[in-house]
Each structure stands twice: as structure tokens, then as C-alpha cells.
Amino acid sequence: METQKTTARKQAQAADIGVVGMLRWALRQLTTMRAALMLLLVLAMAAIPGSLLPQRNQDPGAVATYIEENGALGEFLDAVQLFDVYTSVWFSAVYILLMVSLVGCILPRTRQHWRAMRQDPPRAPRRLTRMSAHTTTPLSDATTTRTQEELLDRAQALLKGSGYRTVRADDHIAAERGYLKETGNLVFHLSILVTVVIMAAGGLFGYYGQRVLVEGETFSHSLVSYDSFTPGTFFDADGLADFRLTLNDLETAFDDEATGSQFGQPRKFDAEVTLDTAEGTSQFLLRPNEPVRVDGSRVYLIGNGYAPVITTRDADGNVTYSGPVVFLPQDGVYTSTGVLKVPDAQPDQLGFGGVLLPTVDRNDRGELISSFAELRNPLLVMDVYRGDLGLDTGMPQSVYQLETDTLEQLTDTDGTDLQLVMQPGDTAELPDGLGSVTFDEIKQYAALDVLHDPVQVWMLPAMAMLFGGLALSLFVARRRVWVRVSGDQVEVAGLARGEDPRVEEAVEEIAQELALDSPQPSSTSASADSEQNTAGK
């Protein structure tokens, strides 16, 4: 009956309050603890799909493959933004609602807390026995008599000494401690908000670029010298840091002593680089976990691999190409694939698709494989194509892929596909007067990421706020204590506000300190001791 009535009344109200009223009602619902809790649970679930499906922001290639392989399902998943979970409408909706809920919660609580901090602790309720912790101790006995004033003076000094804020009423002391708990709580929630804002701003003002650098090459920091470059919405290209970076040497080492899964694991990636800036030239060891920081930008060693140096000549011996070709490692033993395009070759353009095996070996089926990532016995195996490389069509092409539609694969005299199998130093003659190919040597290359995020430093104070606030809100105990003289008894009562495992103990201790007989040697603290002495029995 009762609940029916109230819902009926609520419905009646809802009809009257209009749009603004509805919005206010919705906001009030949103700022409840229950709503925050539900939104948190939804947020946790909304984050999960990003770990199950490939994401565009990390691996666009994998997303494309997934959609291709799964057809309609893939397109449906794409339509509901499951490949861009963390920028999707629904994920954003959840965390924006959560942020609104957060703000709607922080603001009134801050006002309330501000007021509470400037107010005296509330007077004692009439019946202290109802409090969660309550005890009494006699005011006087046959040998000692104490007046109400004396007792209350002592109680006030004692409580103040233990960090309580106190106020004296006619027959009692009201005390409260632990205001920092709520302060910490508010600071913690505020820091979450700040963190989200900084994360959002980071993508707007920074940039992210990638560059592959072969040993001996120099990279002048400018937009054109990047292999790929992703600026933030408000990034200003004039602000690009000015420096030149040369990769002198790349040293890698892999484990050949460990057993099982640990065999062949990487143990060292050291890139020796020279950095030229306006201030001068300096040498650095660029390694994983040790970026080079230059003028607000950060250079990271993200990957490495092998770049066979190849020279092609036409039938007359003129060099048509000479230089390192970047091969991409495909596995832990650096089986690497790469492509060489020679548009200047005569009489036809030439294309090469190759596999580099750093330490060649044969598997059980007799196939050539790599058995170790270091260059112990390298072998280069290449297919050769002739025809039109398609470079003049204006369509952008990957340097790691051959467009074989307009190319014809060269064959051996017996009609099988021609395969060049070469060791460093080898030269192979191509059939049909197409010239020759020389595999000169192998260089190593470093894959570098260059990043800039001008708002990142603000994360540091935000995290300090986060931890400070969290620790205070979870570990400070907030409680109210009252000491009242009623007749010949002294009443001590405590009320925990929030989690407080020690409220009963604390009340017990205060009562002991206020007891007539000096408490047993187990008195709790030095300050309490001195209180007793000055109180002078």
C-alpha cells in the first residue's frame, strides 16, 4: 500500500515537472551511487571487446583481414564500431555519463564538505547509548571528587591532543576527527576527471611519426623524412623539433645457451646514434626502455631487422640500383621478407621478392628455414619479375609489396620459377639479357618512433593527487565522539562515519584515560600520558 501510494505520487509529479524538471530528475538519478556503480560495471564490460577483436588504432591491417575473412559479420562489427572500441560512440557515451555523474557528485559534496569543515562538531544526541560505541566511567568516588568542569577540561584537552576538533557544550564535549577522509575522497575523484581530460588533450596537440633507419643513414627531422606521420588535430608543424639523427651501428644479441622456450630470445638491442642539434653533437646509446629525449620530442627504438645490400646491373654493366633493402622480420628467428623494385632496369623494369634466412638450416621435411636470429649463415632466396611495376600510375604503393598484376615472373630454362639463392658476395646472371644481381652484404636497421605529447607532464601531478586522495579516503577513519557528564557518571560515546574498525577501541581508550584510577601501564600513547600528568589528580 505504502509503496503504491508513493509511486503514484511520483508519477503525478513526473507529469507536472516539464522538460527542465525531467532533466534535473535525470541528473539527480545519474549522480546517485547506484548509477555510478552501474556505469562502472557497464564501463568494465564495454572495454572488453577491444581485447577480443583487432583494433584499428593498433593494427589496421589485422582489422582489414578480419573484415575480409568474416564477410557480413565483419562488416556488421565494423558498423557498430567494434574495431574502434575506445573511440566508439557507445564507449564514449558510457564514460561521458560516468564523468557527468562524477561531476554531479563532486560538486555538491565539495560544498557540503566545505561547510562541514567550517562548522563545529554537532552536539551530542540526547541518548548516547544509541551510538555504536558507548561506555561509562564514574565521575567521583570515595577518595577523589571531580567537578564537571574539571572532567570536561581534561576530556577536551585529551581529544584535541588526539587530533579531534572539539567544541564545548554545557554538559558535554562534542568532537569529530577525520575530515581528511572526505577531502581525500573528493581529491581522488577530481584526479580521475583531470586524468581523462589530459588523455583527451594529449591526442590533440602532439604527433607520432615512424622512420626506418639503416646503419650509416641520417634522419633529418622534418615532415618529409618520415615514413609515416600522424599529427594531432591542433598540431603546428612549425613547432617540429630541429635535430639530425645518425645510426652509426646497431648491435643485437640472442640467447644461444638457454634451453626450451628461452633459446633464441633477444638479449641485447643497442643502437649507437649521433644526435646533431643546435646546441651541438652528442653520442647516445638508444635502447628499448631508453628513449632519446630531444627538445620535447622522444625517439624510441621500437624494432630492428636486416637490410640486404643489393646491386643490380643491366646487360652492359651499368648500375641500375644499389643500396640496402629493408626486410621485415616475420618471426622470432628473423625469417625476413622484403621487396626490391628497380624502375630504372633495362630493357624491362624488374621486381624482386625475397626471403632472408639469417642462419639457414633445414627442417624435417628438408625445407630451408632459419634456426637462429643472428647472421651466422645467411641466405637470400629471391623470385624475379619483369614488366611494369606500376609506379607511374600515381596510386600509392607499399614498399614492402609487389603489385604482380602487370608483372611476369621469370622462369628457368626448364620452365619452373626462377629462384635466386645467394650468399653475401654472390652475383647471379639473369636470363634474357636482363643483367645481373649482386648480394653485397647485410646491414642492420632500426625502426624508430618519434613522439611528442606536450600535455603528458601534467599526468605527474594528477597521479600524485590520485594516490594521495585514495590513501586518505580509504585509510583515514572519520568518527564523532562525545563525552558527557550525566549525574555521577561520565558517558563516552562514538559514532563511526564510514568504515572505522577502531571506533569501539577508541571510545574504550578515551574512557580509560578519563577513569578515576590511573589506568594500567597499558596506556596508549605518550601524549595521553602527559595529558594525565598535567591534569594533576
Next chain:
Amino acid sequence: MDVNVVLAEWSNLLIYSAMAVYAVAFIVYAFDLFGPAFTSDLADGRETTVADAAGARRTRTRTAVAAGASSGGATTATLDDEVTADDDEDSAGDADESSARPRDLRRWARVGTALTVLAGALHVASIVTRTLSVMRVPWSNMMEYALIASAMVVVGYLIFLAYRDVRYLGTFVTLTVLLVLGLCITVFYTPVAQVIPALDNYWIWIHVPIAILSTVILYLSAIIALVQLLRSRSESKPFRGVLRFVNRLPGSKDLEKISYRLAAVGFITWTFTLVAGAFWAEIAWGRYWGWDAKEIWTFVVWVVYAAYLHARATRGWTANRVALLNLVGIATVVFNFTVVNLYFNGLHAYAGV
């Protein structure tokens, strides 16, 4: 590279030895949990619980009562007795009152604890020898993570024992540690070796141990939440049969408090894990947050425990529902450690298996 193979073999032998002793400890603890200390019929109306030592000392002891009629002459006692009996002062007063020796009731538990101490020592020794064999931090792959986490569970449990009699947890602790060590030596097994360059950084001294500590704390919180759920049910309708021991455990309210406090500490350390991970990511990959599979799940765990803390402060959420959320939390932690490490591709490919 720079691996002392002999010490590494010793480490593996020590793991097997520890497993053997844990197995015996588990059986012995089970005898305690399913034995007379928890299941004998006491006189009706006695609210007996397995004492926490502090409580027992405060309330003094309720002494043994012969419940001859119901249990065929067997002498039974409340579990409080044993704890106080360990205390010299108290036992003097109680001894003459008792018609039986209440200490005997939990003989199995004492043996179990002694065996757990021995197994724990072997366990720690296996970590020490493994560390010495490579002279680096002993937490650079999944096996080492689990090896240390399980050792911390045991050490934490033994330290906890000094303050409260939580031996009723011994059965669960030894069993789970035994299982984890079994996984360490099989599924997670990784031969000793130096670390890969991606892990070779001072952050491994900060990020990983805190992650291990968080896992341990959250696990202990969850195990107590589970006991709390059982106990809560037994408070409304006492168990019969195998689960009879639950009826004698501390009250579900007390359990809830311990579980909550552990989870609150665990939330802070998990937050630290997450933030330290972000700092490390900045120097390793150039960004502090990139929604890598491991980052996603670390975030999911964090949000679930944040929800847990909010649920506890929400009116209308009963202690049991909150405890269920705690169990969801530990499920995400375990998922993050096992499935994400072994089956998800990502930058955190450090499982080593």
C-alpha cells in the same frame, strides 16, 4: 648466457619437494577441517566459532563440555579453548576445569601448520636458488610471477596466523598453492635465462612486484569473501554433511570486514600497478596508454574493484551481493593473468611459455 645450471636444477627440485609437502599439509589440514574440531555435535544453543585469538583472550574461554549423550561419550570442546590453551597464563585456569584435553581437537591443524611452514621454506628456497642461478630479478615471466605470488600467499597466511587463528583457511591455501606450483612446473614452465631487452629496466623492480602483491591481496580477499558467502548461508540454515565445518567459522560480518579491508588495500596497490605500468609504457613504447590487451584487462580489473568499493557504500546492496562482486573481481584478475598472457596477442608478450 650467464646461467648457473646446477642451481637452476636445484630450484626445480625444491619446487617438487615443496609440492610434496604442500600436498601432505593439505591432507592434514583437511582432516582438521572435516574432523571433530569442526563437526562434533556440541550442546545446543552454543554459539561456537573458530576463535580468532584476540577475541578468545578478551572473552576468556568457554571450557570443554562433555556432550556424552549425543556423541557417544566423546568429549568435545569449543574451538576457543585451544587458542587460549596455547597461552600459558590462560591454560592454567582452564586445565582443571576441562575434563578432556581440548588441544587434541586441533592436533591435525597444528601438524598442518608445521608442514606448511616447511613447504613454505622449500618454496622460498626454490625462488632464492632460481634467482641466484641467473642473478637478476626473479619475476620476469609467468612461471616466476606465479612462483612468487604463491609463496607470498603462504607467507601472508603464516603471518596472519600470528594475529588470528585462521587455520580454517589452511586447507584452501595449501590446495591452491599446490595447484599453482603444479602449473608453474608444467604449463607455465620456463627454463632459467636472462631477461629480454624489453624487460631490462628499473621499472621491473617496481611495476611487477606491486602487481604480484596486488594479485595476492585480492586473492586472499576473494577467498575470505567466498568463506563469507558460505558462512552467511549457514547462519540462516546450518549446513549438514561435508560443509558442516562452515557452521563453526567466524561470523560472516567479521569475514566481510576482513575481506573488504584486504580488497581496499588491493585496490590501492592495483591502482599503483596500473599507474606504474603507464609510466613504464611511456619509456618503453612512447605512450603511457594504448589499449593493449594487457592494459585493457588491467583497466577492467580496476573498474570492477572500483565498482566493488562503490557497491559496498550503496544502500540496497547486501553483503552477499558485494561479496559476489569481489569474486567477479578475482575472476578478472585470474583471466588477466592466464588467458590474456597465453592467448591474446599484445605488447605484454612476456609469458615466456
